[in-house]
Amino acid sequence: MRRAAVLGxxxxxxxxxxxxxxxxxxxxxxxxxxxxxxxxxxxxIAGENEQNYQLAAQAARRALDAAEVRAEEIGLIIVATISPHMLVPSCACFVQTEIGAAKAFAFDLNAACSGFLYGLDVAAKYVAADPNMKVLVIGSETLSARVDWEDRNTCILFGDGAGACVVGSAEGRGIIGSRLYSDGSLWNLLCMDSPASRNPDLIAPASKGCFIQMAGRDVFKYAVRAMENAVTDLLTQQQLSIQDIALIIPHQANIRILDNLAERLGAQPSQIFCNVDKYGNTSAASIPIALDEAVREGRLHRGDKLLLCSFGGGFTWGSMLLEW
Incomplete structure (x- = not known):
């Protein structure tokens, strides 16, 4: 059986x-x-010549090399981000030009920290419709440009970086299933205002500026419960238990969320991949950066079942199960 799979x-x-x-x-x-x-x-923290699209393009090149796929073979580029250096064109269009993927169409996807999972799910559906298609899915953030550096409750949390994968059809492995969710009614607990309106009638009266605002305690409470439910629902759907999972890569928000999630799921410490100590919360980039590290550290082997889960502003959240 062929499925959409991560090739690199x-x-x-x-x-x-x-x-x-x-x-x-x-x-x-x-x-x-x-x-x-x-x-x-x-x-x-990003510096000169490290714009969002430049980090994304470099991550993409490395994923292409790992997959042994040429940029000209890519049919679609999806960049999950909430911190592009420009609103228009999309970060994905800049990446297309940077890597020379002339045959691809490209767009950005905004689902905050869940963006990479949403992007993988979209890619899987394109590949299911056309098994010859190859999709580049990237999570890339320069959140240092979008935090209030005087707010100790947020500026300590976030970092910059990019992770990428090439998705294509493969025999006997790949994406088994996913569960994706959102709840827009809780938007104000984790949000970021847009740049100030040039139309005086559309100026948001309560706007504090174009940076991340978060009610940390409330987000913590919702995040743990939401990811737990997303994982449990997916495992039940696939008639699996947490013991069947070789590796779990959650969104790297903070260690207390990861510890609480592991405890609620009954997962062993060896099952949870964690690099939040090194990079902080990189939003949509956190799962693909962690996935790339896990691959390069030899943490995944053919046939292993891999579980991804995330939670972010929106609220958005979800889980995904893959056979490596």
């Missing part, structure tokens, strides 16, 4: 490392406070 992965992180000690000089916080509450010790 890649990632790209900015050069600059921002430590908790450096943040102590910027806002009222401490390394101990950040580490205890988030598990984050460092994060990467």
């Amino acid at each position: 992965t890649g990632s790209c992180l900015p050069e600059r490392l921002l430590t908790n000690a450096e943040l102590e000089q910027m806002v009222e916080t401490s390394d101990e406070w950040i580490t205890a509450r988030t598990g984050i010790r460092t994060r990467r």
